[in-house]
Amino acid sequence: MTKTYGELNPGERVLLGPGPSNVHPRVLKAMATPLVGHLDPDFLEIMNDTMELLREVFQTKNTLTIPMSGTGSAGMETALVNLLEPGDKAVVCINGLFGQRMADIAERCGAQVITVEGEWGRIIEPESVEDALKGSGAKLVAIVHAETSTGVKQPIEEISRIVKNYDALLLVDAVTSLGGVEVKVDEWGIDACYSGTQKCLSCPPGLSPVTFSDRVMEVLRTRKTKVQSWYLDLTMIQNYWGKERFYHHTAPISMIYALRESLRIIHEEGLKNRFKRHITNSNALVAGIEAMGLEMFAQEGHRLPSLNAVKVPEGVDDVKVRKYLLERFNIEIGGGLGDLKGKIWRIGLMGHSSTKNNVFLVLSALESALRAQGFSIRPGAGVAAANEVFSKDL
């Protein structure tokens, strides 16, 4: 007898981790749409809509604004392999795991990497970027806008001015901000920006939206070497997404169906409303967390509404709490990465997962989990504090 495999039947989760977030039923439905070919006239229309809608969330006029056929890290690699050539100097800001990853990739591109190290949980100060740039001849500065590993939201504008003064390119990781937190590509003077679909866009993981300025297009035109990745080579990919529609690789059609639908939902809600919703729900969560006697991890004033990092209290077992939430309440939250393993929880309130009801759920379930570990909490304190924030929002 050969083994039989059962019907696909995963648990029904409330996804409040660092991504994926819960996907809107309309997006799930779009995923189930029968396919057309990747050069079908109907698909070319869908590509056009997707590019237009992506420009809207990136707040940019950049022509080259497309979804790359891979997850967020593929977007990171796309930006670095296309902008950098062997021997180029790159300033990479590191105050979390994703800054580290950028440095790793930049080195694999043969670049000379100058790192600006910052404490995990705090922002990178503009002066330290300037110090690194001085006399360096760096071609680009790479920085993470929304550091998923720490919950820090990095201010970009002042650093952008400095980068421009040194005639370098500004590369920004917006994986955990795009579509949930303000990202103003043109106004902030960002030259290259990438994101992922499974965070605030609330589309399944599998695509990485990217956008590139005219300055980058010029850098691409004047490269001396071939881009080291064929799969991520924008000098070729732009001809598939551009007027030529020249075949490069088969686009992930169903994922693009899903992205278009998730962007359409964002278009209907409006960016302003969406950002406000993310802020309100995060404020309510933070109020609840603090009312329960817990502490937030990231630097005050620079916290991401989409990813709320909470310190694991002394004497409480990180893994046990997360297991309890998953097994008893079907709620996923994230643990810490790297040095922060066991030290923080990462509670995502992203896109379709950023709702008042999910704030209630996670606070209520966390109260139960912490009590089970002997951590003392005034009953209902979290939810009461959250409700107070919501009541002001009406």
Added chain:
Amino acid sequence: MTKTYGELNPGERVLLGPGPSNVHPRVLKAMATPLVGHLDPDFLEIMNDTMELLREVFQTKNTLTIPMSGTGSAGMETALVNLLEPGDKAVVCINGLFGQRMADIAERCGAQVITVEGEWGRIIEPESVEDALKGSGAKLVAIVHAETSTGVKQPIEEISRIVKNYDALLLVDAVTSLGGVEVKVDEWGIDACYSGTQKCLSCPPGLSPVTFSDRVMEVLRTRKTKVQSWYLDLTMIQNYWGKERFYHHTAPISMIYALRESLRIIHEEGLKNRFKRHITNSNALVAGIEAMGLEMFAQEGHRLPSLNAVKVPEGVDDVKVRKYLLERFNIEIGGGLGDLKGKIWRIGLMGHSSTKNNVFLVLSALESALRAQGFSIRPGAGVAAANEVFSKDL
């Protein structure tokens, strides 16, 4: 007023091009399944099933048998960037577009590429591989099993013996064969093999199944340099798919749901039945094509049942015929690539698209399209010839 975007509503196509093929409704349904996290215990089970089922279609015991998070070309790049280091010598066989692509990527890896050129539409002869290997010190030989651009099926076994004699690794592109045409990774002594989901597996495009032998694992362990692509670095990715379940990048969850379901369908049908179905339907199509007075392009005895390349007859306009098929009958077939543009049609009969009914449809519609161009055909000749093949199959 802001622009409104309509509901997703692409045409309903019969996909008989070079991929994507039509996707089974069960797979579409799987795509719409609500998501769990990429480290969720339920997802880890789904990953295990997927690896097991992939080993079945690859006919291998290789531990590292996983779907890469990108389309088929990402699988090609994965194999090359992981196996090659700068300065390595690689023999690349080129008798079509995808052989060219392998050479391009191998060069981007800093390898010294030795090409074995063959006529497009014919197989690569084993002797020419041996000639290239002699005294070369090549680390690997790369060859395309199913050349999507020409419809040629390359025999692998004899070349494999030669490659082993020279102590090189054998890398095989099985994008358009896996799951529809016999691919025996272990028996044929293939060290690295990659495919795409949107061909004979009849899953949407977006993943690239890959498998690597123990010899490759040893090569990975003893690399002197980091893999130039972080995103495709198997030395890290194997720890996510292995026992450690160590986070690398967020897996494309919905796509893996879909792949598991498409592999489950293959498991139920059985590989033998599936290969036989592909052969019978291709035989019927070829009989019909020839009865209509058209000619096949690829070398006789070495034709892919999954991709049937037909010569565009003198005086017939390639683009007009394909447009006619798409607009009047919702049927997609492919045109030629590179030098073969305008010279061949590529009719895919892959996976869920490989049905008797689709053979009838494409022959009937092609008859109509060719008549509209003034090409003379005995009415119903194609379908009659196909029916004759089917009748013998009962």
